[in-house]
Amino acid sequence: MNDAELVQQIINGNSNAFRFLVAKHQRLVLHVVGRIVQRQEDVEDICQEVFMKVYSKIGKFRGDAKLSTWIARIAYNTSISHIRKEDRGEHSYDENPKLVAAETDELAAHQPVEKEEVTRYLMQKIEELPVQYRTVLTLFHLEEFSYREIEEITGMPEGTIKSYLSRARNILKEKLEKLAVTEKTNIFTEYA
DSSP, X not given: OOHHHHHHHHHTTOHHHHHHHHHHHHHHHHHHHHHHOOOHHHHHHHHHHHHHHHHHHGGGOOSSXXXXXXXXXXXXXXXXXXXXXXXXXXXXXXXXXXXXXXXXXXXXXXXXXXXXXXXXXXXXXXXXXXXXXXXXHIIIIISOOOHHHHHHHHOOOHHHHHHHHHHHHHHHHHHHHHHHHHHHHHHHHHHO
């Protein structure tokens, strides 16, 4: 079933078609929301909110973009709205990024690195990136959206997207190089 048929089935009231849409796109929504909203207790609620919006707005889907791009845009906008609302409200999402980074670097300095640890370290460093960098990295590398699709989802110009991707990659590269240097130093110290 293609996107147009799926949308028409949902508009016609087929609840199984909507369940299929949710199952097909829940990983995408979770990735987008999870990269923007860092408080895990909010992520599930926002994902549900995204699918409620998808359901209520499905009749407005024109088919100009892929259905996944349209859903990702709703997820992106809902997440950004949530962050703005929270930032104006009672708390901020960043507990103390410098403290977290210092603790991570301290941990990395004292333990040998395994492949799983590098992956965990990298994911932690991605979470510390500014929201725009995290979002663009997720959409481009994990969800494999094109620059044009990311532009449709986020409203950012293509040049900005490329710039954010480049900056994010450079930051992560520096962090991994720092980890590698720390590991070499630890190994030499251990056997000296």
